[in-house]
Amino acid sequence: MSPRTKIQLEENRLATETRILKSALTIFSSQGFAGASIRKIARDAGISDGLMYNYFKSKEVLALAVLKSSFQxxxxxxxxxxxxxxxxxxxxxxxxxxxxxxxxxxxxxxxxxxxxxxxxxxxxxxxxxxxxxxxxxxxxxxxxxxxxxxxxxxxxxxxxxxxxxxxxxxxxxxxxxxxxxxxxxxxxxxx
Amino acid sequence: MSPRTKIQLEENRLATETRILKSALTIFSSQGFAGASIRKIARDAGISDGLMYNYFKSKEVLALAVLKSSFQxxxxxxxxxxxxxxxxxxxxxxxxxxxxxxxxxxxxxxxxxxxxxxxxxxxxxxxxxxxxxxxxxxxxxxxxxxxxxxxxxxxxxxxxxxxxxxxxxxxxxxxxxxxxxxxxxxxxxxx
DNA sequence: GTCTATACACGGATAGAC
DNA sequence: GTCTATCCGTGTATAGAC
Missing domain, CATH: 1.10.357 (Tetracycline Repressor; domain 2)
Incomplete structure (x- = not known):
């Protein structure tokens, strides 16, 4: 079921991070920083709230990450x-x-x-x-x-x-x- | 101290309403709908939270009022x-x-x-x-x-x-x- | 008309089990 | 790596006293 090798784990992590960023873009974009919530983003990305903090340590850090990639x-x-x-x-x-x-x-x-x-x-x-x-x-x-x-x-x-x-x-x-x-x-x- | 005639009461009410609208404009404008809060607006207008609802029955109604006057x-x-x-x-x-x-x-x-x-x-x-x-x-x-x-x-x-x-x-x-x-x-x- | 107190929901963030 | 449970602050809205 779950991936066994280190590489698979890393790929999995990257895939999740990508999903989070994509969801964050959608939600932040339509509702702004204040209007967006970790919950909505997490739900959209199909993960739990708690897990979000394993990838981005705060809402602001997440926003900055999305911002940076968008600007690029x-x-x-x-x-x-x-x-x-x-x-x-x-x-x-x-x-x-x-x-x-x-x-x-x-x-x-x-x-x-x-x-x-x-x-x-x-x-x-x-x-x-x-x-x-x-x-x-x-x-x-x-x-x-x-x-x-x-x-x-x-x-x-x-x-x-x-x-x-x-x-x-x-x-x-x-x-x-x-x-x-x-x-x-x-x-x-x-x- | 407090105004005694009906006219004075109405003028007072209008003055308060104007102050609320002005504060609401400032706060909504800089922080958006979600980022603005009744508390911040009420504080800025120098009134209590509860009193806000005597003038506008919800945050959304308040926003629409500000929007309308701005658009005009x-x-x-x-x-x-x-x-x-x-x-x-x-x-x-x-x-x-x-x-x-x-x-x-x-x-x-x-x-x-x-x-x-x-x-x-x-x-x-x-x-x-x-x-x-x-x-x-x-x-x-x-x-x-x-x-x-x-x-x-x-x-x-x-x-x-x-x-x-x-x-x-x-x-x-x-x-x-x-x-x-x-x-x-x-x-x-x-x- | 105005205030204080309060009910109640939502949201950010953390802890701990698996 | 992921989830559930939970803490706690903030925010909307209402009730009731003055």
Whole structure:
């Protein structure tokens, strides 16, 4: 029944940890830090409350773990590869971003939920600021290479638009079609 | 000491209710629905827990009251007045919106906090969707009058940018200067 | 209208058996 | 590694005195 070798035990432990993280993501994302409970998460992951503490020593540690792994999946979205044309970079970046909204909605919602909490988790706000600056900087390069006027401001507008459609797709019932947004954006800047 | 006439009693009651709503706004806004507690709100408003229930019969009813009053202050932001030039309408609307972000940050944070909560408060998401459509529609009219190409999509981009800077000013440590954003936006569309 | 006291449920965290 | 039992704080809501 139960696994016998050390390796099997470790695999089992890893599998459980993965299940916990997945459940934690779902619950934290939809109910926020305060609204989520160890009980709900444990039940969702199919384990007992007590066992949770064998994996994560507190609710806050668990939240930080989920946060960290969620934030990592956002890496490498906006790119500026000098060996490619600026239009290619633009298309790729916009596509990456919009794909991300669709595929990682739960993680993005989590980051917003946690980020809105005053005081708690303010490392997150710093990280978000850094990511923003990086995105603006990359799009500025792209726009400069495309000879677009006022490239830095154009980049800020574009990044704001992208952040805006994130906001909208989180907060609205039927947000405007992301596909149309993608098409129109590319048409606007790449013709 | 205590007021004797009926009118004074009513004024007193109204004053207390106002204090409760103000405290509730602060606490709900920074800690979300689950994170806020009747105790914290009552303490902040300088009354006892029990008295809260004399004004609002449950935490949820209180939240809905705060939500409603917050949502109302967002009215009349994006305008389209046919007796004025489209440029005037544009400037006025953008100015209204950016002023709103600065002045009503707490209320906006509240709407975001509550809106991110899955299931609960989904009337809010419907209202947000309606407001979005209305904003897009008004900016579309403005852009059409300005002979800008693809006015509806341009309106969606603009509204997304505005929503984006809301998002950014809520989630980032030092968001990009709203004043520069305002200036550049107006320069871009009104010259 | 306001307070204090209290009932009662929920949630975080720990202990100890298996 | 996993579960059950349990402690204890916190929170919503109500009752009753003033």
């Amino acid at each position: 999946t956002l890496d490498e979205t906006i790119i500026y590869d000098e060996t490619k044309s600026p239009e290619e970079n633009f298309k790729q970046s916009v596509n990456n971003f919009i794909d991300l909204i669709q595929k990682e909605k739960t993680k993005i919602r989590l980051l917003a939920q946690m980020g809105l909490h005053e005081k708690k988790f303010n490392q997150l706000n710093q990280a978000t600021t850094a990511r923003y600056e990086e995105s603006v900087s990359k799009f500025s390069e792209i726009f400069r290479a495309m000879k677009i006027e006022n490239p830095v401001f154009e980049a800020r507008i574009l990044v704001a638009s992208l952040d805006g459609i994130v906001f909208e797709s989180l907060l609205m019932d039927q947000p405007f079609s992301l596909e149309k947004f993608r098409e129109n954006l590319i048409k606007k800047y790449c013709t | 202050t967002l009215d009349e932001t994006i305008i389209y007045d046919e007796t004025k030039s489209p440029e005037e309408n544009f400037k006025q609307s953008v100015n209204n919106f950016i002023d709103l972000i600065q002045k009503e940050k707490t209320k906006i944070r509240l709407l975001a906090q509550m809106g991110l909560h899955e299931k609960k408060f989904n009337q809010l998401n419907q209202a947000t969707t309606a407001r979005y459509e209305e904003s897009v529609s008004k900016f579309s009219e403005i852009f059409r009058a300005m002979k800008i190409e693809n006015p509806v999509f341009e309106a969606r981009i603009l509204v997304a940018s505005l929503d984006g800077i809301v998002f950014e000013s809520l989630l980032m440590d030092q968001p990009f200067s709203l004043e520069k954003f305002r200036e550049n936006l107006i320069k871009k569309y009104c010259t």
